[in-house]
Amino acid sequence: MSTIALMFGTVFGSLIDLNHPGHYIHWGFIQMSYGNLIVIVLMAIVFFAAILIPFKSHKGGER
Amino acid sequence: MTIVDPKTERPDQADLDKAAGRPEDADQWTAKIRNSAVEALPPQKLLPDRQPAYVASWIYVFGVTTIAALIVVIGTGLVLAIFGPNWWHVSSTGLFVNSLHMWSVEIFMFAMVIHLWGKFFMAAWRGKRKATWITGVVSFLVSVGAAFTGYLSQQNFDSQWISSQAKDGINSTGAGAIFNVTNFGQMIMWHIVLLPLCIVAIVGLHVLMVRLRGVVTPFPAKGEAPGSESPTVATGEAEVQA
Amino acid sequence: MSAETHKKTRPFKVDRDATTWHGRYEKYDLAKEFLISFVVVCILVAGLAVIFGSPDDKPVTVKSWSNADAVDFAQTALTELDNSSPTAVYGPPYNLNGTAQSIGPLSPAKWLGVHHPIDTANDYVLGPLSTLPNAPQVQAAIAEYKSASTSQQGTWTTAYGKAVANATYTDGKLVVPPGDYGPVTTLIAAETAMARSGALDGALLSSRQFYGTDYTKPLLFIANGAYLANLANKQNLAGTQWGMMNETGQYPGQAWLWLYTLWYQVPPMKTSSNADLQVFSLMIVLTALLALVPFIPGLRSIPRWTRLYRLIWREHYKEVEPTDRA
Numbered sequence: 001m002s003t004i005a006l007m008f009g010t011v012f013g014s015l016i017d018l019n020h021p022g023h024y025i026h027w028g029f030i031q032m033s034y035g036n037l038i039v040i041v042l043m044a045i046v047f048f049a050a051i052l053i054p055f056k057s058h059k060g061g062e063r
Numbered sequence: 064m065t066i067v068d069p070k071t072e073r074p075d076q077a078d079l080d081k082a083a084g085r086p087e088d089a090d091q092w093t094a095k096i097r098n099s100a101v102e103a104l105p106p107q108k109l110l111p112d113r114q115p116a117y118v119a120s121w122i123y124v125f126g127v128t129t130i131a132a133l134i135v136v137i138g139t140g141l142v143l144a145i146f147g148p149n150w151w152h153v154s155s156t157g158l159f160v161n162s163l164h165m166w167s168v169e170i171f172m173f174a175m176v177i178h179l180w181g182k183f184f185m186a187a188w189r190g191k192r193k194a195t196w197i198t199g200v201v202s203f204l205v206s207v208g209a210a211f212t213g214y215l216s217q218q219n220f221d222s223q224w225i226s227s228q229a230k231d232g233i234n235s236t237g238a239g240a241i242f243n244v245t246n247f248g249q250m251i252m253w254h255i256v257l258l259p260l261c262i263v264a265i266v267g268l269h270v271l272m273v274r275l276r277g278v279v280t281p282f283p284a285k286g287e288a289p290g291s292e293s294p295t296v297a298t299g300e301a302e303v304q305a
Numbered sequence: 306m307s308a309e310t311h312k313k314t315r316p317f318k319v320d321r322d323a324t325t326w327h328g329r330y331e332k333y334d335l336a337k338e339f340l341i342s343f344v345v346v347c348i349l350v351a352g353l354a355v356i357f358g359s360p361d362d363k364p365v366t367v368k369s370w371s372n373a374d375a376v377d378f379a380q381t382a383l384t385e386l387d388n389s390s391p392t393a394v395y396g397p398p399y400n401l402n403g404t405a406q407s408i409g410p411l412s413p414a415k416w417l418g419v420h421h422p423i424d425t426a427n428d429y430v431l432g433p434l435s436t437l438p439n440a441p442q443v444q445a446a447i448a449e450y451k452s453a454s455t456s457q458q459g460t461w462t463t464a465y466g467k468a469v470a471n472a473t474y475t476d477g478k479l480v481v482p483p484g485d486y487g488p489v490t491t492l493i494a495a496e497t498a499m500a501r502s503g504a505l506d507g508a509l510l511s512s513r514q515f516y517g518t519d520y521t522k523p524l525l526f527i528a529n530g531a532y533l534a535n536l537a538n539k540q541n542l543a544g545t546q547w548g549m550m551n552e553t554g555q556y557p558g559q560a561w562l563w564l565y566t567l568w569y570q571v572p573p574m575k576t577s578s579n580a581d582l583q584v585f586s587l588m589i590v591l592t593a594l595l596a597l598v599p600f601i602p603g604l605r606s607i608p609r610w611t612r613l614y615r616l617i618w619r620e621h622y623k624e625v626e627p628t629d630r631a
Contacts, residue, residue: 014162014354014355014356014357014358014359015355015356015357016356016357017358018357018358018360018554018555018556019360019362019553019554019555020554020555021539021540021554021555022540022541022551022554022555023555024541024546029570029571030547031541031546031547032547032550033541033550033551033552033555033557033558034555035552035555035556035557035558036550036551036557036558036560038557039169039173039557039560040560042173043173043176043177046173046177047122047177047180047181049121050120050121050122050124050125050177050181051120051121051122051181051613051616051617052616053121054620055119055120055121055123110335110336111333111335112332112333112334112335113330113331113332113333114330114331114333115326115328115329115330115331116328116329116330116331116621116624117326117328117618117620117621118331118333119331119620119621120617120618122617124338124342127335127338127339127342128342128345128346130339130342131339131342131343131345131346132346132350134343135343135346135347135350151361152361158358158359158361159354159355159358161359161361162353162354162357162358162359163350163351163354164359165354165359166349166350166353166354166357166359167346167350169353169557170346170349170350170353172560172561176561181617183598183607183608184608184611184613184614184617185608185614185617186320186605186608186609186614188598188599188605189320189321189322189323189599190322190323190324192323192599193599193600196596196598196599197596197597197599200592200595200596201596204592207561207562210559210561214559217361218364219361219362219363219364220362220363220364220365220536220553221360221362221552221553222364223364223365223524223527223528223533224533224536224537224542226524227524227525227527227528227533228544228548228549231581232581232584232585234395234397234398234405234414234581235405235406235413235414235579235581235582235585236413236414236581236582236585237397237413237414237416237417238413239397239398239414239420239421240397240398240414240417240418240420240421241420243398243420243421243519243521245519245520245521245524245525246518246519246520246521247518247519247520248518248519249518249519277326279323280323280324280325280326281614281618281621281622282319282608282609282614282618283319283324284621284622284625284626285622285626285627286626286627287324287625
């Protein structure tokens, strides 16, 4: 029983604990947490990647 | 009694004819509703298996990804509902399901905003698709509201802080008279009943509109003279303003 | 009736209208696309949850607050008693002791009035204290306070308010520099003891009903103190720190609130007493503009001017545009 609990605890407890004081960028009057900054930068990357990466669909369609 | 032939797997046409479609019944409200729905969105239009050749970019997957994320949000929310609002504070499994719920919301908003950016830069409102655009913006707003009431329902320090701060903004508009962010019972009911129903209804409408109008065509190419052909104009649309 | 019979021609506006597609169609499996998206999202969400988990900072209670900072609690309790706390002078929807925010003649909070009445002196101090059993001194202090004139009450509370700023909490007692505070000393001391025992949390929540789910009263009381705000400041959650976007710890928060919180950082909203209504109104206007982009010339031309669509549909343009390159 305790082994199972230990397994669940390992999976369900987080591997990286983010419950520490965060880091923030100060850019002029803008303040942003690293977490949010990463999300926003990722969004921009994914957006441009989605537009630039070729999308190969099945060819040979008809009118 | 007619039985469905297992080989063809289709209902007998005679049985179908008994149930609906007679000319003498065409005045019925039921018949009218069915006929206009089928005329607007026949099965081939509701679930097409072909798309115009220009629908060939990864940017097109973010609408369906948003919906996929919404399903995970709702699914994890259902699990949280089964065990009640206190569960995730006292159980490690509960905390894990809460984590799934939180990250699926992040992915949901992530995909939705990328979808919004894509649709904006494609000017996807063109060609009588204004209502599609508007329902999209409304579903974004309702989603922000749903996320907000979710944060308020956490019953922890974060929800205490958010509610004590947000109350000022909402009170200033007068909405605080009805929408009381420090009232946990009210906020959780908005979060798990009212707003999810609104989101599902609006997103459903949004998707039906996309199916109705199809994916917007690209801007005219160089050398293409769109002024020479009449754009699709619906029956009864107003004359062009001067 | 079909669209054909009622077709009207009108000038083609490139930012409003779209051409009809008469070109090639290709196979596109929507169901498969959905399933793949769903599986990818599930894997991503599960991965993020396993790696990072989610935050759950314990809530502040009146008990934890008064035990952590008894002096801050006592100072706040006094402002509730003398009706000078932020809640006491808030105005609608809690009471009529303050001015609702306005823009010119528009003051929607004032029009809607009081819907969640809070009388801080009675609801937060005198009411809970009157429920204490076996405390004749406290009941006598309540009676003395209630029967005194408003100016006498004010004299006591003003004097106590100045003194309690220099109070200490020693040997389980609130120690205030000596002075003439009438029954206020007893009242605040009893209130602090009641808070530290946990009894005040219960009294504030269940004052109207057993099954309370409305935490307005205890939450506003806690928020009136400096303790909650100090905890929030440490986690960059304060309004001046763009806190609306942030989450506790290092977790990503609500990045989508960036524009809403931005306006609080710029003049005139930054220093205005009507900032909330101003920012909300501004956001309603901007949101309406977003929803109505299809109708707004100029705004709806931005996609064409920025030409990002040439990248998105580059394969299509390669196919349909005449290639005059040698």
